[in-house]
Amino acid sequence: MTCTLEKVLADAKSLVERLRDHDNAAEILIEQTTLLNKRVEAMKQYQDEIEVLNQVARHRPRSTLVMGIQQENRQIRELQHENKELRTSLEEHQSALELIMSKYREQVFRLLMTSKKDDPAIVTQLREQHTNEMQAHIEKINEMATVMRKAIEVDEGRLCEDEERIKRLQLENSGLRELLGISREAFLVLKRDDSSDSTSLSPLFTSTDVSLRKS
Numbered sequence: 001m002t003c004t005l006e007k008v009l010a011d012a013k014s015l016v017e018r019l020r021d022h023d024n025a026a027e028i029l030i031e032q033t034t035l036l037n038k039r040v041e042a043m044k045q046y047q048d049e050i051e052v053l054n055q056v057a058r059h060r061p062r063s064t065l066v067m068g069i070q071q072e073n074r075q076i077r078e079l080q081h082e083n084k085e086l087r088t089s090l091e092e093h094q095s096a097l098e099l100i101m102s103k104y105r106e107q108v109f110r111l112l113m114t115s116k117k118d119d120p121a122i123v124t125q126l127r128e129q130h131t132n133e134m135q136a137h138i139e140k141i142n143e144m145a146t147v148m149r150k151a152i153e154v155d156e157g158r159l160c161e162d163e164e165r166i167k168r169l170q171l172e173n174s175g176l177r178e179l180l181g182i183s184r185e186a187f188l189v190l191k192r193d194d195s196s197d198s199t200s201l202s203p204l205f206t207s208t209d210v211s212l213r214k215s
Contacts, residue, residue, distance in 0.1 A: 015104065026140040033147045036175035079173055086176035093180070 023136065023140065030140065030143065030147070032175065032178050036171070037147070039171050039175075079170065082173060086173070086180055090176065090180050
C-alpha cells in the first residue's frame, strides 16, 4: 500500500512538472502575441512614407497602376486565405490542448480516488494543487487567444490602404506561423505525455476505467 501511495505521489509530481513546462510554453506564446501587437503599432509610422508613394503613383501610367493594383489585390486575397487557415488550425490545436488537459484531470482524479483510503488529506491536497495548475494553464492559453483576436480586429479597423494591408497581412501571417509552431509543439508534447502517463498509470486502473479512458 505504501508503494502504491509513493507511486501516486511520484506520478503527481511528474505531472505538475510537465504542466509547468506547458505553462512556460504558454508564456512564450503570450510574449509572441505582445511582440506582434508592438509590430502592428510600429506600422503606423509607415503612413507618411505611403503618402509619398501615393503621390508618386499618381504620375505613373494608368496601365501600370491597374496592373499594380491587380497584383496587390491578388496578394491580399492569398494572404487573407492563408491567415484564415492558420487561425483555424491554431483554434483546433487549442481545442486539442484543452481536451488533453481534461483527460489529464480525469486520469489524476481516478488515480487519487484509488488512493483515497491511504491518506485522504494528501489526496485532497494533490487534487487541489493539480486543479489550480491546470486552471492557470487554461486561463493563459485563453488569454493568449483573446489578445491575438483583439490585435487582429484593431489592426483591421485602422489599416485601410492597400500597401498597409499587404504589410499588415504579411506581419500577421508571420506571427500566426510562429504561434502555430509553438502551439503544435505544445500539442505534441501533451499528446506524448498523455500516452506515457496512460502506460505508467495503467496498473492502478480497473479494466472498466481503461475502457472509459479509451472511449
